[in-house]
Amino acid sequence: MKSFLGGAGNVVRNLKALGCRVALVSVVGEDPEGKEISQMLSSLSGVDASLVVEPSRRTTVKTRFMAGGQQVLRVDTESTYPIGRDTGEEVKKAIQGFLDCCDVVVLSDYAKGLLGAEILNFAISQAKDEGKAIFVDPKGSDYTRYRGASVLTPNLAELGQATGCLVDGDEGVVAAARKLIDLCGLDALLATRGREGMTLVSAAGEVMHLRAEAREVFDVSGAGDTVIAVLGAAQGIGVPLSGAAALANIAAGIVVGKVGTAVVRPQELLRAIHQQQASRAESKVMDLPSAVEMVAVWRRKGYRIGFTNGVFDLLHPGHLSLLSRAAGTCDRLIVGLNGDLSVRRIKGQAPVQNEGARSAIVASLEHVHLVVIFQEETPISLLEALRPDVLIKGGNYRLEEVVGADVVKAYGGEVVLAELADIYKTNSRIAKITNGTL
Ligand SMILES: Nc1ncnc2c1ncn2[C@@H]1O[C@H](COP(=O)(O)OP(=O)(O)OP(=O)(O)O)[C@@H](O)[C@H]1O
Ligand SMILES: [Mg+2]
Incomplete structure (x- = not known):
């Protein structure tokens, strides 16, 4: 038989796997299972646990009987009645003792009798007094107990139970989230929506829907623990909430692809982020008809559209400086990239890459939103089709030299010459490389 830390213990495992130091306060019974939990926690380095023993309780244990990799039966032993007064006092002392050294507070409510109104009120008000963010994975129907917390992470069932609303579709989720934000005075609510992903709603009214990232799903149990662990860890190091939620969504997508209540390690998160960025970059390279459609969408959103063009062979700091300055003049930057044929035509030789x-x-590059390859000598047909609001070229050109400037000006667009810190020239670099002087 294999034992794993579950419930709030699984949040600890997840935080630990991310490289966090963790302090845990919880309650167990005076039984062999409580001792086993205590031993498991003390074997984890970087985890300080304060397990308050209440002799009248049974330690929560869930026993899963597996056959052929499938769970066929689960037997639970637990006490779920509220903890006694003395236990509560000890819990409060333990919380108080740990608060100083924490960056964030995570309250993992599994409705086992520990997080009643009094303990919640104490933990939230103390943490707030010390300026710590408080994340709660909630349970039950009375969410006024969580008043003053920063972020709640209910799943759909919990959101429905707490609000009495039918939380169906994006609009239903957002409406229920707003209700709880008002009721509990939250900064934000992150609704986890199983295979639908998650929705972040902030007190200021911003809404962000994150679609599920999982490619293959094996075991969804414990995904909620991973979500709150990643959310808390990321906010603890200053990642803004929207970024922290995006990371939590990626992590949840990884963890549901693992067997059992698993954890996500930083390397796995990084790999998934790189994959996501690579596929996003791939999708930024478009043919002209698709680019025209994309630009129409951006125009409807009121974005100012910028355009610059070039060969961008052997990308160097001069290119980067041009592109970042170009991005600074608009909301969406399109790069017209001379295709290989075009480069041969204008330079008489193929590009290195x-x-x-x-x-x-x-x-x-993050500030490049679209790349369109063109094979003609000039990007004029691109400018005519895309009609950017601003055409940007490096300051090494003179205004009258900028190809297409007349096209852009004719429809009322602007031409900007970006001042560059240093002028790098790819051709001279290539020459230096080939004659060995670089
Ligand atoms: N079937 C699925 N396909 C893809 N992603 C999923 C699936 N189920 C869960 N996820 C991911 O895991 C996150 C959390 O899942 P869910 O909303 O089921 O939380 P939960 O019910 O609190 O989980 P727990 O079992 O830990 O209580 C989701 O927001 C999503 O990112
Ligand atoms: Mg949950």
């Missing part, structure tokens, strides 16, 4: 490599590299 082909258009596939060059477009992938340029598209991987």
